[in-house]
Amino acid sequence: MIEVENLTKHFGTHLAVDHVSFTAQPGEIVGLLGPNGAGKTTTMRMLTGFMPPSDGTARVAGFDVLADSLAVRQSVGYLPEHVPVYPDMTVYGYISFWARLRGVRNVRQHVDAALERVQLTDRRKMLVRHLSKGLTQRLGLAQALVHDPPVIILDEPTIGIDPQQVIEVRDTIRQLGENHTVLFSTHILSEAEQVCDRVVIIQQGRVVAQGAPATLRQQLQSGAHLYVEVRGANEAKIREILNPLRDIQAIEPQGNGFSLRVKPGKDLRAAVAERVMAAGVSLLELRPVAMTLEDIFLDIIKRN
Template identity: 35%
Template sequence: MDAAPAIIDVRGLTKRYGGRVVVDHVDMQVARGRIHGFLGPNGSGKTTTIRMLCGLLTPDEGSGTCLGYDIRSESRKIKRHVGYMTQKFGLYDDLSIEENLAFIARVYEVPDAKRRVQAMLEQLGLASRRTQLAGALSGGWKQRLALAACLLHDPQLLLLDEPTAGVDPKARREFWDQLHTLAAGGLTVLVSTHYMDEAERCHRLAYIAYGQLLAQGSAEELIAGAGLATCSVTGPGLADAARALRAHPSLHVASFGAALHVSCASERELEAALAPLLGGTLRVERVATSLEDVFIALMSRSRDNYPS
């Protein structure tokens, strides 16, 4: 855990729907002024966890604080100091950018609302499009508008639920540059994402699969803690090699462009599995284990929590 004080500190967070445990005794601490990445497959419990943290859902078990407020008894206070950006664009398509922001400012009773809206238009590069209808914006511009709306009331914490889904690479890069600027100013960010390049830009990461938190730490700590040996396999006949390697239950095999990454917790097992490929047309070489290799290995060990 970072030396900075925790702005989120929860223990045993649990949520059930029917017979399914969608969040299973999750412990999480997020330090002030940090970008904390939240990763995992669809249906893993990320959104449910985020909603419990910001007071939109009450946990069935567990306790903790967000911004110093109890997540069970002080959820209304938490909501006043959090900016929450959902996966789906939630503003009004038939209002302009400026009209949307003015409406949100009134909802939050933002002091000196007109000045604050103008400042946010400038800060997020929206001023030149202020009169454009939100429904006519591209994905990247909608993302900027949604972020501006989250920041209007000067929150201490941003909760971003897959904010860059469907956004082009340039807009994603600009968005992340903005997040780092905000974090440098003391804002704390918890962001869920599926993109490995975005995960690597986070100060710390948490990986959840089927409701269970499987790993936490910086990218470097997660890679070191996984203890994987990894090789790259290239050359003709790669599809046949992939089928053969995937038959080994202890190997984790994934395609990376024109190469295969093959990882294993045992270096000896990895070498034994790859030995038949040596001396042929395929080339095998050791490579550094990537964050994506780690997440593929974590996912392969997790079990679906959907009730049978």
């Protein structure tokens, strides 16, 4: 469905995307993962027919993005990072505008189906300007799937909305994956792990890793992290208490507590709790920390 080969994009002398290659099979949900400014948006913009690549090829739904740009654009539903809206239109008017522009025949039926899918049917007469941020995000999703495209491209669809809505959006993406090929970008590793069949990790315009999320996480993550917060012990004391635990690789102050880097595959929660309590120190908090991609990258950079 999506075949990208050595895709490259220069902006002047700046190399934004550097020989990126990956594929997405029909019905696959692929996550494009990377820190901000890694080239995710630029890659997506080339796949949606918004901007031409400087070099390399990309085929979407069998059409080349340069030679068959219109056919590519017909086959793609796209949601940019900041949902583009016409504030003065109604929800229904907005979606039907995009449906018409993309040549949908049965406009009313398609618009109703799209609004139903994102649960905006009861707000169809509202002005877009009165929608909350989460609802606007759903409106953007409806816009992207109203013409029933085989490929759906979503740029950071879960950014800036509340956790409940994040869950809803993830559910919607998973449902979309049943009938569509979905490519979406995120910088949250756990999100990619939950939603994607496959993950492509981009850093500074280059693909640094790709594969199934669980595998990748293990490859990338050098160790698990624990957050521990205590009362009655300073940093030196904590180091002294936890020093005998050989599986702890590093102890760093973080916020009111400490972040412990633990060897991969080890669960040290019980051991840490026991030692802290045995030393007569009150244990206020102890929890594993899910790492974001940025953390992992920072980790790798630090270690190198």
